[in-house]
Amino acid sequence: MEETQKQDDVFLELRQRLQSGLLVLRSDVTGDPSEVTVSGGDASLQIRMPREVLCVELPPGVTLIEGSCREVSNTAGEGLHLRLCLQVDQHTEAPGSVMKRVQIEKSYGFCCQRCGERVLMERVFQRVLPLPNGNWNALVEDWCCHPDPFANRKLLPRPGDCLLGDTYFLLPRDDECDRTLAQESGPVLTDVSHDQDSRQKPSSQPSVTCRSCGATLGEAVAAETLKLYITEVTVKQKDEERDDNTIKQSRWLFLERTIAARLVELSSTQSMFRFSLQTPSGKPFILLWLLNSDSLVASHSSPAVCGDALIAPGDGLRTKHRSCAASSAVKVLYLLCAPSMHQDITDAWEKDVGVHPLVLPQTTCQEVMHLLTASTSCLPPSLRRMNSYQVAFMRL
CATH class of the missing domain: 2.170.150 (Metal Binding Protein, Guanine Nucleotide Exchange Factor; Chain A)
Structure with missing residues (x-):
């Protein structure tokens, strides 16, 4: 599938267990790296760039250690990479899938x-x-x-x-x-x-x-x-009323969260981390490898971004103030099972008893493929691949 989306202006991944984070600012929005500052606020992270200020809302118990931000690299076409250190007093719990909500006598x-x-x-x-x-x-x-x-x-x-x-x-x-x-x-x-x-x-x-x-x-x-x-x-x-907002929830977001939550449950309860997404006929469609489930991710061009262009006090230039929330997400490696591509890896996974099959309708498998490739195309180029696999995030 061709990549139809552009790399996000700002990409942020925070690892709660490692208490560290990676911030990537695209080259054309960074300007002079010396003018980029990152500071912590009340349950938030403020990223100040020459023409824009982005406020990332963080979950309770996650804060930036002031002064810990340091530049890792700055290359043309890739952008400015910054490393952050976090203080995590309370880990974000992954939401359970629908399987956990169904109970007897209700x-x-x-x-x-x-x-x-x-x-x-x-x-x-x-x-x-x-x-x-x-x-x-x-x-x-x-x-x-x-x-x-x-x-x-x-x-x-x-x-x-x-x-x-x-x-x-x-x-x-x-x-x-x-x-x-x-x-x-x-x-x-x-x-x-x-x-x-x-x-x-x-x-x-x-x-x-x-x-x-x-x-x-x-x-x-x-x-x-x-x-x-x-x-x-x-x-x-039975007592839940029809909620038109829930019904009209993005098909993509529902699918993304449903599958991500199920991957987390299977990994935690059965120690399964590699999955073969298959059609009902038993044909492998996507190979999925769950890397971690403790990530918090935010991006400048995500649907959650909102805000208007404002004149910041003391600024001579028009500065856009925007905000978004860091969302819990799983990080996965994936491989599309296309004919004559990576056949050795596909064959090895099919023979490995440690690979867990997950069956979904073929149209849904295709939707998952589009979700994963769209996520990959929004990442900085250096973060899109790991060996033969592609990298993607799925929100919880």
Whole structure:
């Protein structure tokens, strides 16, 4: 994919665990480096440049150590790199994914994320259970002296159940589904094991779409069972009112935060850091390597930037005052699984049991690809690659 976005004027990454940060100012906005100053304020970081002042709001407990800012490099085409030291009294907690919010004996409604229409009404779960994941079948075969008793058998929800996959919900179908969901005709379902081991090539399953907008939400894995992907639906409790602002939330931001939160959960609970983003057919689409989840990032040209051009007191020139907030983010390495490109790396990852498969609809895989490449193109050139991999940030 061609890079269509320009490097941000200002890029800031703060590492909470390392208590350090990197600030990069693009060459054409820096001017004279001696006129650039960085100072700390009340839960903020102020970056003063010749024609602009940027105030970065920081989360509670994160402050700049005054006088710690030092120049690392200043090259044409790359910009001015500055290192900062931080004092971190309180680490920012990563928000949990939707998987953590679903509980028993509470009423939930499932909505299409793209149009906001409810597709499943008032589900009260008596059991919320995780499905076996990763290379579970392979481990059973390697470590158990008896044959796998679950081989060629589906793990399907009973009435009142919600089964949680890595990227989807398995839910029993009811009569209301026919009014809100449409099922595309597809091949006859075969009786295959329904753990999450994507190394076994799954059978093709009919897709389930929203009747209101036609968006693909998941698949019909059995006559009475639905698979709904967490990237395609939002989950609301019964007492939550319809919020048009939430419904109209950027598809890109929702997708970015949903996947980032899930990566953090899998890394912290199961010590998984390498992921193969795959289509339902089992084809690898993107290889993802989670580097860290303690970053706070801010950029001058992010959508959060706001402000007007003002005349600062004592300034003879027109100085723009802008502000933005530093957002929690994960830093990832990624590799697009394009034909005839990096085939050796792709083959090695496919054979490695330490790589965890994550299955999403093909259109969603393409959206994730656009998210990652857009993030990469906004970074300073020297930060865009690491060996054969590209670098990106995903907000939490």
